[in-house]
Amino acid sequence: MVEAAYIQKVCVVRAKEVVVDAVSRFSSDDASFVDFYKKAFRELNPDYPKFFKMDALSKLAVLAAEYLLEGESLDDLALVLANRSGSLDTDVRHQAAIQHEGEYFPSPATFVYTLANICAGEISIRHGLQTENAFFVSENYPIDTAFSYTEYLLKSGKASQVLCGWVELFEEKYEAVLYLVSPKGTKKHTAENIKALFA
Structure with a gap:
């Protein structure tokens, strides 16, 4: 059971850049996601070729998690994620494949990603996680819900640290804001400090 929780580390992926704890780790002028x-x-x-076979939302989530979790212990790590569009980016592709009766060739590889929480599953598979995870769909990051659920996971002993955040992707618009909540750090895990991550 974790008595005091802190926002230990933050990774932001947007506008062709990956930033970890306010330091740019990668940027590119490439036009496409x-x-x-x-x-x-x-x-x-x-060494993870499976990454390139995932849908775009899972790639965004796994990419941000890869940078966030680099060098970190993964013991008892839970996931609490959210976005606005769910799996809409993949849903549109799947619908296009089944739109015309004469050209009905739905791809099982696309269909498997028509649930938003699959991206949390891909992070879990990549890092061998076997803990709790939740995925919320909301117009904006559900700060109070994410805060309360994370505090519950830590105080109940269901997890000793939690990867939280926002992974939104639709077509070429994308943004990931992931943060690691653990007993380490100096910035207290509060709703106000979470809100500051999205300011």
């Missing part, structure tokens, strides 16, 4: 995520992921040189 596809080119950006490929280069940003390869910058870390991970």
Whole structure:
């Protein structure tokens, strides 16, 4: 059970840049998200070819988590994520594949990603996590819900640290704001401090 929780580390992915704790770790002038995520992921040189087979939302979530969790212990790590569009980016692609009766060739590889929480599953698979996870769909990051649920996970002993945040992607518009809540750090885990991450 964690008595005091802190926002230990923050990773933001937006506008063709990856920033960890206010330090730019990767940036690119590439116009498309596809080119950006490929280069940003390869910058870390991970041996994980499965990354390139995921849907775009999962790639964004796994990419941000890769930078956030670099060098961190993953013991009892839970996930609490949210976004606005759910899996709409993949849903549109899936719908396009089944739109015309004569050309009905839905891809199982696309269909499997028509749930937003699959991106949390991909982070769990990548890092071997076997703890709690939750995914919320909300117009804006549900600060109070994420704060309360994270505090519950820590104080109940269901997790000793929690990866929280926002992973929003639709077409070429994307943003990830992930933060690690743990017993380490100097910035208290409060709703006000979470709000500041999104200011």
